[in-house]
Amino acid sequence: MRDQYSEFISHGAEIVAIGPDGTDSFQRYWENEKIPYIGLPDPEKKVSRLYKQEINIFKLGRMPLNCVIDVNGRIRYVHFGSNMTDIPDNETFLHVIDEINVSSN
Amino acid sequence: MSPDLITPGELAPDFELEDINGNSIRLSSFRGSKPVVLAFLRGFM
Numbered sequence: 140m141r142d143q144y145s146e147f148i149s150h151g152a153e154i155v156a157i158g159p160d161g162t163d164s165f166q167r168y169w170e171n172e173k174i175p176y177i178g179l180p181d182p183e184k185k186v187s188r189l190y191k192q193e194i195n196i197f198k199l200g201r202m203p204l205n206c207v208i209d210v211n212g213r214i215r216y217v218h219f220g221s222n223m224t225d226i227p228d229n230e231t232f233l234h235v236i237d238e239i240n241v242s243s244n
Numbered sequence: 245m246s247p248d249l250i251t252p253g254e255l256a257p258d259f260e261l262e263d264i265n266g267n268s269i270r271l272s273s274f275r276g277s278k279p280v281v282l283a284f285l286r287g288f289m
Contacts, residue, residue, distance in 0.1 A: 178263060214253065214255075223286060
């Protein structure tokens with residue numbers, strides 16, 4: 140998502156990443172990797188609990204979870220990753236965003 | 245899988261967190277302006 144962030148912006152969308160790490164490690168990671176989008180440390184895991192991000196002890200931790208939320212604040216797309224690298228490709232997200240943009244115009 | 249996982253069509257649960265620069269970010273503040281991709285990370289370790 141980092142390398143194609145400008146694509147998301149040109150499609151009128153924003154990316155918000157939420158993680159269990161604290162602010163310090165978030166800042167370090169964001170700077171090292173030059174991540175352009177919003178990073179929200181959630182060390183108390185209150186948002187990941189709210190969204191029921193799966194924690195699978197047999198797969199060593201939290202599974203990726205991705206959602207697309209439309210301009211009315213509704214969930215339009217959800218993907219619960221079934222392993223640590225199970226994250227949809229950018230085209231999938233951009234396609235959903237296009238659909239949202241068409242239906243809200 | 246629990247039966248009450250979030251599903252398409254429902255209102256996204258609202259939340260507010262501080263970003264890495266200390267700015268308060270509220271999900272519902274994007275309402276009416278832009279779609280949002282939420283990415284829940286595993287953690288950097």
